[in-house]
Amino acid sequence: MNKKNKKISAGILVIGNEILSGRTIDKNISFLALWLNDNLGIKVKEVRIVPDEEREIIKNALSLSKQNDYVLTTGGIGPTHDDITSKSISKAFKKKYIYHNEAYNILLKYYGDKDFNDPRKKMAKMPSGSKLILNPASAAPGFMIKNVICLPGVPSILRSMVYNLKKYLKPGSKIYSTSISTVTVESSIARELERAQKKYKKYVDIGSYPFFRLGKIGVSIVIRSSNKLRLQSCHKTIIKMLNRKKIKIFKG
């Protein structure tokens, strides 16, 4: 990587027994990883999925917070007894767990005086000093405290909020990528890919992923780099290697 590159990293902390039990399939990790990379050049370096337990949330939020520029948590900021993310993050950073005035007013307006019950009020409580992340889908805001950003677990609501999160994140260098789909198996091109990886060293990342599509097997070769010229050069090198071995390349 050249010196101009700013590497900005993020960790994702998924909070939820329903993901760990396998009952619910996570849909946020892939969305957030692509969104962070494509919009902001922020690379997700680690993901952890933990249960709705205060001790685990605190331990993992702090550890990811130390190791990354940002931590994004999903889940556990709703109104029910198992939603303990806001309280846990308050404890993690030794902040008071209190009503955020603006959040309180947003929710009061949304539910109306009569229906603004205690579970709904709970969604306005967060670590003292938090910045709000507005929620155009269902009002209850997310928040950012230190480098930790707390988002909801429901995918459609989370997706409605990321635009409002963008202003709080400083971007890194964009990572470019290209891919080549081939009709072959990994073990037939492993030596060639290793040679290409050695040639381009740390400037590009070459990954290879077997797939099964329309009854055919193949390998998808993915090349990633923050340097567009090296990326293109590496792409050409690999195409040449594949042609030399007479390996068919998928079009389109």
Add this chain to the structure above:
Amino acid sequence: MNKKNKKISAGILVIGNEILSGRTIDKNISFLALWLNDNLGIKVKEVRIVPDEEREIIKNALSLSKQNDYVLTTGGIGPTHDDITSKSISKAFKKKYIYHNEAYNILLKYYGDKDFNDPRKKMAKMPSGSKLILNPASAAPGFMIKNVICLPGVPSILRSMVYNLKKYLKPGSKIYSTSISTVTVESSIARELERAQKKYKKYVDIGSYPFFRLGKIGVSIVIRSSNKLRLQSCHKTIIKMLNRKKIKIFKG
């Protein structure tokens, strides 16, 4: 939980840049969590997704190995340069990274003498003393060393192998679960659920998950317990509470 309950826990370590970049959506976490729970009463307590980097694999495999009865890793045991799981796990446990005789013979037979190249031979290398997990889909076996089990990342191959893994795992107490789908929002039933959770304390876990289905919004209430009677009793309690509040319950 009563004294007869044996709690057996597992951690899952997903190894792969393609999952962290968001390019590939993981399909193994949910499958393994459900399979472990339903077949063996083993509860997944934590999941981590890490890049194809030796240092990260070693650090996280050791940490999950200490905290759980078993660790299941997915990904990184193929033939290419970015497949470094077997070597990393060997280093983690200070074992030699060497050919496993039986694995070597399985692969030799599968590919034939002429096509058994170095990348394919690499798939027979693993930590010294490993037990094999046979692979009926594509020959290359997984392995178990200490309490760490290494499986491939391709979902269809992984699924073909779990039957052969079963014999190495000691089962825990089965966790039973029921769910109730309601036409409501979480904040309308949060107080009732909290009351039910307090009544059944540690004997059951009550979770609530909002959903959007066929244009309707609702909440799925999931009750989990290793004690079937308490589970049924808690289920009845919640149904009564919902009826009292005239909250509609989905049938079927």
